Amino acid sequence: MTLIATESLTKVYGGGVTALADLTVAVEPGIVGLVGANGAGKSTLIKLLLGLLTPTGGRIRVLGLDPSTDAAAVRARVGYMPEHDCLPPDLSAAELVTHLGRMSGLPRTVARERASEALRHVGLHEERHRPVGGYSTGMKQRVKLAQALVHDPDLLLLDEPTNGLDPAGRDAMLALVHRIGTEFGISVLVCSHLLGEVERICDTLVAIEGGRLLRADHIAAMTSATDVLAVEVSEGTEALAARLAALDLPVGREGRLLLVPLADQATYDLILGAVADLDLPLHRLDQRRHRVAELFARRESSHA
Numbered sequence: 001m002t003l004i005a006t007e008s009l010t011k012v013y014g015g016g017v018t019a020l021a022d023l024t025v026a027v028e029p030g031i032v033g034l035v036g037a038n039g040a041g042k043s044t045l046i047k048l049l050l051g052l053l054t055p056t057g058g059r060i061r062v063l064g065l066d067p068s069t070d071a072a073a074v075r076a077r078v079g080y081m082p083e084h085d086c087l088p089p090d091l092s093a094a095e096l097v098t099h100l101g102r103m104s105g106l107p108r109t110v111a112r113e114r115a116s117e118a119l120r121h122v123g124l125h126e127e128r129h130r131p132v133g134g135y136s137t138g139m140k141q142r143v144k145l146a147q148a149l150v151h152d153p154d155l156l157l158l159d160e161p162t163n164g165l166d167p168a169g170r171d172a173m174l175a176l177v178h179r180i181g182t183e184f185g186i187s188v189l190v191c192s193h194l195l196g197e198v199e200r201i202c203d204t205l206v207a208i209e210g211g212r213l214l215r216a217d218h219i220a221a222m223t224s225a226t227d228v229l230a231v232e233v234s235e236g237t238e239a240l241a242a243r244l245a246a247l248d249l250p251v252g253r254e255g256r257l258l259l260v261p262l263a264d265q266a267t268y269d270l271i272l273g274a275v276a277d278l279d280l281p282l283h284r285l286d287q288r289r290h291r292v293a294e295l296f297a298r299r300e301s302s303h304a
Helices: 042-049 071-077 093-103 108-121 137-149 167-183 195-201 237-246 265-278 292-303
Strands: 004-013 017-027 031-035 057-062 078-081 155-159 187-192 204-209 212-218 225-233 252-254 257-261 282-289
Touching (some): 004 042, 017 042, 017 057, 017 212, 031 042, 031 167, 031 195, 042 057, 042 155, 042 187, 071 078, 078 137, 093 137, 108 137, 137 167, 167 187, 167 195, 187 195, 225 265, 237 265, 257 265, 257 282, 265 282
Parallel strands (some): 031 187, 031 204, 078 155, 155 187
Antiparallel strands (some): 004 057, 204 212, 252 257
16 A cells, blocks of 8 residues: 555645645655755645645545545554654653553553553653653653554654754664664654655655655665775774775775775775785675765755
C-alpha cells in the first residue's frame, strides 16, 4: 500500500498566502525524509496529513484514507511527534503517555502497559515516574516520541525530532528513529531542514521548496558515486596521509576521511598496501558518494 499520496494538493491561507501549490507525490513505506527550508510548506503538509487542515484543492490520502473526511481513522493509525515543547511539566512521563494512549482509544490497563513499553523503547523506563518538567531537552524529545508510539501506529510523523539537541543527542535520536523504522515495522516520515541528518537514516527523500515538489526519490538515486576513494582509519590518519603522498597519490581531507582520486584499480592496491605496511585498523575504503546537500547546493548555484 502507498503510504502517502497527493494529487495537485494545494493549500492557500487567508490573505492569499500559498503554502502548498499543486503538490503531487506518492510515498512508499519505509523511512522517508521530508525536507525543505523553513517556510517550504513542510508543517502545512503534516497538518493536512493529520486532517488538522483542509486542502484548498487537490486530493490527499494517508494509508489509503482521506484525512479530510476520515481524520479520526487516520489518527488512530498515525503517531505524531510535534516539533515544539508541549509537555505539561507536572505530569510524569508514565502518566502523560498513558493518558494519550487512552485518548487514542486504548483501555486503561492496555494504555498503561503500552506506555511502559513505549518508554522502555525510547530509553526512559527508569525515569518514567519523574515529572516531565525536570527532564532535559533530549528526554523531553523522547517522551514526545513515546507518546507517538504508544498506540502502535502504522506511520509516525516526526516534526524536527532532533530540535534543540546537542550533537550526541542528535545521534542518539537518529539511531532510535532508524531502529523504529527498521525493527518495529513502522513507517516513519521525518520532517527536517537538516539534509545531512535525513540522509543518514532515510530510504527515500521528498524535497519541497516554496510549497512545490522539488524532487522525490530513493536516497541512492539522488546521490552518485564519484571518482574519489574515501579512506578512514581508526588511528594513524596523519601517518597514512604522509605515506600516500609519498606514493604520489594526491590526498584531500574531509574531517576524518582521506580523499584520494581513483585513477584505476591500482589505486586501491596502493592504499591497502600503505594501510598494511603501517599496520593501521582500516574502517572504510570505498568510492565517495555525493551527499544530497551537495546536489541541492549545486542546484541553487545554477539558479543564482
